Amino acid sequence: MIVALGLLMIPTASATLARGxxxxxxxxxxxxxxVYGALGAWVADSVVAGPVGFVRARRYVDSRSxxxxxxxxxxxxxxxxxxxxxxxxxxxxVVPARQQPFVALAHHPSTFGxxxxxxxxxxxxxxxxxxxxxxxxxxxxxxWTQFNGEITVAGRRCVLLHVYAAKQGKPLPNRPILARxxxxxxxxx
Numbered sequence: 001m002i003v004a005l006g007l008l009m010i011p012t013a014s015a016t017l018a019r020g021x022x023x024x025x026x027x028x029x030x031x032x033x034x035v036y037g038a039l040g041a042w043v044a045d046s047v048v049a050g051p052v053g054f055v056r057a058r059r060y061v062d063s064r065s066x067x068x069x070x071x072x073x074x075x076x077x078x079x080x081x082x083x084x085x086x087x088x089x090x091x092x093x094v095v096p097a098r099q100q101p102f103v104a105l106a107h108h109p110s111t112f113g114x115x116x117x118x119x120x121x122x123x124x125x126x127x128x129x130x131x132x133x134x135x136x137x138x139x140x141x142x143x144w145t146q147f148n149g150e151i152t153v154a155g156r157r158c159v160l161l162h163v164y165a166a167k168q169g170k171p172l173p174n175r176p177i178l179a180r181x182x183x184x185x186x187x188x189x
Contacts, residue, residue: 027108031130036138049163049179051086061182075115078150085129091165095123107149156184
């Protein structure tokens, strides 16, 4: 289970949030909707894909969470997934088409805690970190901007996410960095 102690979210008028919640529309979040919590030594049990990290995602490898099982109406509950993006960077996180029937992302605050059918969920998110030395919250010296959220996973599986990342002001690359997140099973490859 992911636990971020001291996590604090302050929505502001400058927050860049696109509508999420089952619309399958891409979600966008920026510095104005970031959160902050003391993470401690987080890298060892996280999945890091270049300038993007999924904090403590490796802890789900042995999870027997009931969130992997459908509710009576076919929807699934999300699992907490804190994404971090290196300050000064922008990242697009995409669930590949072959995984969309089983995986959905939820990094828009309006969707937290709402069960979804993965196929109908959000599969494309763009997270824009704060500029270096100018965080919304937390110390000026922080190297990562935090975005709270969830991931919905239908059944125990290795989830593959495509991460496209670039420094702010630069175009995103055409080739993704592959991030493999273990949910109730190990990832190979």
